[in-house]
Amino acid sequence: MAKRDLPNTAYAVLGLLSLHQELSGYELRKLAQNLRFFYWSPAQSQIYAELRRLQKLNLIEEREVKQRDKPDKRLHKINQRGLEELTRWLNQEAVEPPNLKHSVALRLFFGHLADPGRLEHILKGFVQDTEVMLSDLKRIRESINGKPNLRYPALVALWGLHYYQAEINTAKEMLEHLTAQEPEQQTQLLSCSAQA
Amino acid sequence: MAKRDLPNTAYAVLGLLSLHQELSGYELRKLAQNLRFFYWSPAQSQIYAELRRLQKLNLIEEREVKQRDKPDKRLHKINQRGLEELTRWLNQEAVEPPNLKHSVALRLFFGHLADPGRLEHILKGFVQDTEVMLSDLKRIRESINGKPNLRYPALVALWGLHYYQAEINTAKEMLEHLTAQEPEQQTQLLSCSAQA
């Protein structure tokens, strides 16, 4: 009986191993980056730490592979106990509420101290970053869509598509609110020159 | 020159103090819970720890207040240096990308291991929780809307309204996808009895 209640990151690693049979830490790290769209992807050192933990708990097996032209690697594989523990987590354990730390929103919240134009700048940067996330996710979704073993990842990708699109739309709405109400001096200057 | 680059939670506390002049740790804790809609609200002990840190850095002042019918309290007030540091953070410091840890999405991602009905159960619970968040936020927004000193918090609240509504919609869409494709045995049984 595994100690239960590992951190979610451990289950994420276990879950990726349940989808992919055999992975090195390095490969795992890259796969884990696909989780970043909905679950903050762990640092490289954290991946290796989780692998050591899972190894110690006897939830995965590992074997070394010698390679000629590349550094040797250790391949990790989920075992029966790991699969059981992962399934137990998924089916029995309580689901935590989503944890969101939205630094952009935090700054907007304290906008009364912002220099003129600063909030617009932050929001535009956010829109750009989010558009990148969106297009990355679109590409990923197209590449996995239809594959029956990746049905659930594809569903989550669809969720993400909605999410990022909504974020972009809302950020643009925020920008409109800001420029609609804010320009006290500028509006007057512009309307003067428009009338002239 | 303050040491710059405090954790965002410290700036959140500083920001709340910039909106409210004088607060006890206890009052601050309650106010900080309003941040939970877009920025995970810190534990009580964390609030007190941040206050001690800010005190040590000389960004806030405090005074003790004796109370007859309640325990004494210490009121904390942002000072000039604190205001400057907060402003510097808002205007000069780089904005981190939003950090999302969506445990519901994480579980859906590994749905291939879920018992029948488990994902639906998780998603329905999520919809309910999110509806509570939404209605809480609606009430808060109504109470602050129009107050000119809370213009930016009101904007963020509007953002949150969009966000939570979108989450509810998407979760319901996920539910439809699940029930549309999943029932292999049940669909056949039902269609038989429908034809009978």
Next chain:
DNA sequence: GCCAGCATGTAAGGAGTTACATGATTAT
């Protein structure tokens, strides 16, 4: 009598980060 609210604080520990270290190969 008991719970909720007010009010502050400590101790222990876990999760996760950044930065560093190493070193081979391949492509530009």
Next chain:
DNA sequence: ATAATCATGTAACTCCTTACATGCTGGC
């Protein structure tokens, strides 16, 4: 030359959490 990819690992640290500790007042 030098950058990128492959590949693993440690050390130091920070943030933040849970759990515990204390104690008063007022309402049910």
